[in-house]
Amino acid sequence: MLTLSNLTKRYGAQTALDAVSLSIEPGERIALLGHNGAGKSTLMKLVLGLIAADGGRIKVGGHAPGSTGARGLTAYLPENVAFHPALTGREQIRHYLRLRGEDAGRADELLARVGLADAARRRIGTYSKGMRQRVGLAQAIIGAPRLMVLDEPTSGLDPISRRDFYTLLDELAAGGTAVLLSSHALTEVEARTDRIVILSQGKMVATGTLPDLRAKAALPLVVHLMPEAGQGEAVSAAFPEAEMNGVGLSLTTPQAEKLALVARIAALGGKVSDFEILPPSLDDIYTHFSREGAR
């Protein structure tokens, strides 16, 4: 649905994107992660044909970005959507439907799909940020787009709205729409996207499913041990590499040594009241790859 090959963009001496290659299949949901200035918005603007690349190639369903063919397949939700405050949600969506050559009578159905049925007749000027974001989403799903490009779509949404948003994306993806979204909310994309792409200083430093990235980063596991009352010193002596904290001991261990560590804990018998083994979080993985890219 979308192919980027060796895509490069410079702003003067600044290389905002450096030879990025990526393809997205129909129905695939891709999360683009990266620090401020990593190149996420630049990549999206290139895909939409709003700016021109300095090198490489983009194809949107076989069409050049920004061409009539590509625009007919693509929907875009910018990070900060702006609508006319005097229009109601219903009037705004009816307007967009007409612009897209579709039946304006579908406005209520689209607004209901994004949870705005009750507010449809109120002026957008009275909407909260999350409600305006939903109007943006209703606008983006007009015309059953085959590719959705969403720039930080969940910023400003509360947890329930976020969940509803991802449910809607799941439905669109199940119907074959490819989704490219950028986010800083790492934990939510972890569960709700098929593949993660990490950009750092314009370079693609990692791509894969979360298990792929976990395996590639090979970060250690974090282990917390809670000694039984009065057994802190005995447990500490058995795990000299552990650090004491307020409630117990913490240490790290390579993934490959997890079972051996469990055996050491078991050998302490009743001296340990409980333990936890935590895999690296997406934040840890993201930080790892971002640092690698910055080297």
Ligand SMILES: Nc1ncnc2c1ncn2[C@@H]1O[C@H](COP(=O)(O)OP(=O)(O)OP(=O)(O)O)[C@@H](O)[C@H]1O
């Ligand atoms: N019009 C422009 N002129 C000059 N430099 C630009 C322009 N647009 C972006 N840049 C630079 O290109 C780099 C990538 O910016 P971009 O907006 O793509 O990052 P981003 O990953 O979307 O960041 P954020 O998370 O802050 O939105 C940054 O160093 C930015 O300063």
